[in-house]
Amino acid sequence: MNKYLIYTVLIVLGTLIVYIILNDALKDSINKEKTYSYGLEDFKKVDPSLIKYKEVKRIRAALSKPKALAYFNGYLGIAYDNQLQVIDTTGQEYINRAIRDTITSISFAPDGRIFLGCGNQVFVYDMENDKLDKWKMIGPASYITSIVFKENTIFIADVDGPRVHRFNNNGEKLNSFDGKGRIERDVGFVIPSPYFDLAIGPDDQLWVANTGLQSIENYEDNGELRSYWGEPSYKLDGFVGCCNPAQFAILSDGSFVTCEKGIVRIKVYHPSGQLESVVAPPNDFNLTSEPADLAVDENDGIYALDVSRKIIRKFERITDG
Secondary structure (H helix, E strand, C coil): CCCHHHHHHEEEEEHHHHHHHHHHHHHHHHHHHEEEHHHHHHHHHHCCCHEEEEEEEECCCCCEEEEEEEECCCCCEEEEEEEEEEECCCEEEEEEECCCCCCCCEEEECCEEEEEEECCCEEECCCCEEEEEEECCCCCCCEEEEEEECCEEEEEECCCCCCCEEEECCEEEEEEEEECCCCCCCCCCCCCCCCCCCECCCCCEEEEEEHHHCCCEEEEECCCEEEEEEEEEECCCECCCCCCCEEEEEEECCEEEECCCCCCCCEEEECCEEEEEECCCHHHCCCCCCCEEEEECCCEEEEEECCCCCEEEEEEEECCC
């Protein structure tokens, strides 16, 4: 009788212990889920006082799957998978041309020529819709993501490598570089996804988004690293995720406009790299939206290609009064 009583007590105690363990585990799981949910929503919130831009215009993209955006002298160039479109800032269309190759980037040269990156090649058109040039293939595995211009020099971002190539106006390669030169974490360009953006500042300096290191870096023409800023952080002033900023542009005073992938948000940083303001918080975009390609005009108006909504959105600085 005593033996059966002992077995019964042991079974009850064992059941009680299992219940306590499972209950604690369930509570811990629920708490973790609540913490993650709160953290995600908290990350998307932005202090309204930091939002210093307002949306002033929307232009509907004429075709499906807009991919890239460029601005020049009152015109917007829009790249689709296999289509080039040029419109003015009212939406009036000037060029609509089928492109045999898949477009991966679009840029305007200072003289108005249109440069299309198409995988591993560059195609050049004029504003009369005439094809001017087709460059030699950069490399069999090259993938062009950005093209920028500095005097008589053309820089091209290539995910293969990854590397930045420098060409002259005739399409002849002058040099390439891999982004190495840091004192710490000297790993060069780290590009985990096909977002590898370039921009030229008002002082004609080349800036490169090293997305895997969550930084924007300044280089000499020969590839020597001059400076860099940016850090990975869930805070508003940092870049979150594996590879950001996905897109960026530079304003006339040297300030940086950035857009991130993952949770999309557009921000402005001082030339020093300190956060200045927010243009569009995450709640202004669809949850699954791709990062918005950016372009700026002569008056520092900011154009953003909202891919998921198939619209171009223009933002302007909010003026006092």
